[in-house]
Amino acid sequence: MEAPSTAEDIRLVNEKYHDVAADSYDAKWGIDFGEPGQQQVLMKLRKVLGRRLDEGFGDALEIGSGTGYFSLCMLQAGVIERATCTDISPGMVETLRGNAQRLGLDVETAVTGAEDLxxxxxxxxxxxxHAVLHHLPDLERAFGEFFRVLRPGGTVVFAGEPSRYGDRLAQIPKRGAGFAAPAWRWLMRARPAGAAGNGHGGSQGHHEDHALEQFVDIHAFAPGDLADVARRAGFADVNVRGEELTANWFGWTNRVLEATAEPEDVPWRWRQYAYRGYLAFQKLDDKLLEGRLPAAIFYNLLIAAHKPGA
Known part of the structure; x- marks a missing residue:
């Protein structure tokens, strides 16, 4: 498959990829709507919103909601009163509605792109x-829409956006894990992915997901460039911060290793080690590195700003 060459082609590939991925997305990325998930969301937001987060928000609009990770966790935590969730993928919106119903939450939904809200x-x-801006073909137009639909004094905040240099650094542990994978599978007594005729390698949906995934991420950001996009749209008090350095290296190493094995063969103790280790490195990053080292070297960027006028 050739890489999409126009904005419309990029949108169509993103829609198709996320439709295919919707049913298994929460399991693939370990999305948790309980207390741990809520704490993760609030921790990220507090890094760029500070005490403003404690005041809460009335009407919230999520862009690229996926299965509802941010909106549904924020509703449960009482940070927002009402949520409108949007995504370009009908499949993701359908999965989000199911998650909201299971959690007893009321949300408004719309299948729409970010550039024409x-x-x-x-x-x-x-x-x-969360993790959406890097999918958008026209960032300038999208930020113009964010500004338009916000009330004066309103806030815009995005998390989980890849930094250009941090993404390059992350290739080192990814490549290392790829080389180490055969030895790791031997130690875990795990079969290679696809060996059982199911799991990672056994469904047409997974193959299509994998084929499209390389085309859906179209941006990696320098912190200053991302801030400039927000300022050109009219936003003030723009704050861009980096997060996750050692946690990212640790997490990607484990994710690459696990992706080479049949999921049911990965031991429960290994998964507990990977999860607890990630949280430990995340705390290390938060306490010792974030806010002290340049934002550009971290894997993820967060951005927050407000619309003047109130």
């Missing part, structure tokens, strides 16, 4: 998203 001017107090 179907909402009136000044409709929301918060526009937010």
């Amino acid at each position: 179907p909402f009136e001017d000044a409709s929301f107090d918060l526009v937010m998203g």
Whole structure:
């Protein structure tokens, strides 16, 4: 398959990829809507919003909601009062509705891209998203829409966006894990992925997911460039911060190793080690590295700003 060459092609590939991925997305990325998941979301937001997060928000709009990770966790935590969730993928929106129903939450949903939002001017107090900006073909237009639908004094915040240099650094542990994978599988007594005719290698949906995945991430950001996009849209008090350095290296090493094995062969003790280790490195990054080292070297960027006028 050739790489998409136009903005419309990029949107179509993103829609198709996320439709295919929707049913297994939460399991693939370990998304948790319980207390641990809520604490993760609040921790990320507090890094760029500070005490503003404690005040809460009334009407929130999530861009690229996926299965609802940010919105549903924030609703349960009481940080937002009402949520409108959007995504370009009908499959993701359907999965999100199921998650909301299971959790007993009421949300409004819309299948739409970020560059042409179907909402009136000044409709929301918060526009937010997680790991979505790097999918958008036209960032300038999208940020213009975020500004338009926000009320004066409203806040925009996005987390989980890849940094250009941090992404390059992350290739080192990824490549190392790839070389070490055969020895790791031997130690774990795990079969290679696809050996059982199911799991990672046994469904048409997975193969299509894998084939499209290389085309859906179209941006990696320098912190200053991302801040400039927000400022050109009219936002003020733009704050860009990096997060996760050692936690990212540790997490990607384990994820690459696990992806080479049949999922059911990966021992429960290994998964506990990987999860607890990630949390430990995340704390190390938060306490010792973030805010002290340049944002550009971290794997993820967070951005927050507000719309003047209130």
